[in-house]
Amino acid sequence: MGRFRGLAALALIIALLPLALPNNYYYDVAIRIGMNAIIVVGLNLLIGYAGQISLGHAGFVGLGAYASAVLSSRFGWPPLAAMLFGMAAVGVIAFVVARPILRLRGHYLAMATLGLGIIIYMVLVNESAWTGGNDGMSVRPFSLLGLTLASERAWYWVTGAVLLGAILLANNIVDSPVGRALRAVHGSEVAAQVAGIDTTRYKVRVFVLSAVFASAVGSMMAHYLGFVSPQVSSFFHSIELVTMVVVGGMASTYGAVLGAAILTTLPQLLATFEGYEMITFGLILMLTVIFLPRGLLPTIAARLRKAG
Amino acid sequence: MALLEVQALSRSFGGVHAVQDLSFEIEPGKIYSIIGPNGAGKTTVFNLITGLYRPSSGRVVFDGSNVTGKAPHELARRGVSRTFQNLQICFNMSAVENVMVGAHLRLDQGMLGSMLRLPALARRDAVCREEAAELMRFVGVGKYIGALADAMPYGALKRLEIARALAARPKMLLLDEPAAGLNPTETHEIDELIQKIGVSGVTVVLVEHDMKLVMGISDRILVLDYGRKLAEGTAREVRDNPEVIAAYLGVVAKAAA
Ligand SMILES: Nc1ncnc2c1ncn2[C@@H]1O[C@H](COP(=O)(O)OP(=O)(O)OP(=O)(O)O)[C@@H](O)[C@H]1O
């Protein structure tokens, strides 16, 4: 059962990690790593596997977060229903914008997705009657069947479980006809076309899927933090997510998790240098692209294969 | 009835008339070759037939239906498959997965089923992997079944493309210079491979500069020059045509000497 080895290893790490987490602050970091990792696992399907770029994915995180915030706190929806509605709505929005956007290539695709993210951010800022504008709004805790997710510990286990589930789904996709079609779009788009793959359709599908992953995490973040502000959908957050994909490893699901772990932890370590975070991120992104263009994990794996 | 009918097909790029008023028919089950000097428009004809280019005018009829201007994936659906003069290999995948891409249309394409890896999907995928490995042996690259595509030499990659094209189980297979860059032994093996494919009932359209190979295996030959039909007929008819000798074969003979 080689296909479950990585998953079992990660499950073990998640199960044992609490032994090394002395207090809630560390739990908080672990939860943030897990949530970012879920988004990045989805985004990696788009960027790493299908070879498309999105500089606007934080927009989808924001839409999910606000769907949960507004529907559950203003309209009294059950949090799970709000979350699922958010995912469905984001799926529809992503589907509608994907076709025109994904016809574009390279810089143009980057610019279009950047614009999309900015539009979503501006809407969240401007629709202040609903969203609280720049001040954000508070969100009630996540509850299901009378149980409320309140403690860091509870969120830790939920996030860990969702992460494992997300990885399982993503790896299943990669190793399926759909996944090969996505990788073929990246490897040779003409070869994919003449093999019968409607490449635009597949780009749209993976864009929608990664957007839905992002929306789900947005909902989780909103309930976990008990608060949302438009910053979740900011351009900087989109860049953070892309950096996690690139640093951890293009076309490597566990690389994506590694990227999320490194780049979520780093700002905490650098908290004393407030204001230099962005510079550090930029630097890491540049150094990775120059020295490890395939990202950390694929590079390490290739070295090991050569050595072994 | 002809499997492929090309009627008054033209395509220009800016001022360049790459293909001009070209008509020909291909009977099913035949090996049909297209030859001509560099820049004669052979690859452009392939790109027009497979939907990668839209014609400026004219029609392409495949298997009884008009497919002019249809997208490449729709032509694949109807049974057209091809290889490329400049390799189009997915180097981000293993060799076997490259071949499996060719079988895409026969596999489960549902998003949800893929995510959940439903048993039926997994089973069909395993069968497909086995068939892809079998095809790799058939084209003579069996020893790379476990390899990554980027670990294979050029000659093997040319055959890998043929295996991928065959994985689609096409009615018509277009091969764009399958022997280019190969040594005489490898060229001989490609020759035998194309004949095996022909015998299996697939209609083969071949573009190739190796005249020994073309003259030996083609049922019919179309000679292109500056995008126009210069001649068409059996190997013997084409070889003895003075215009063809002047425009092309003379040059080839001189180059070979
Ligand atoms: N996409 C394109 N854009 C512009 N010009 C093109 C394009 N494709 C082909 N051409 C031109 O059309 C003409 C025919 O090219 P084509 O590649 O079809 O020739 P060919 O017969 O395949 O030649 P070769 O034997 O060298 O492969 C050439 O003049 C080429 O420059």
Ligand SMILES: [Mg+2]
């Ligand atoms: Mg050519």
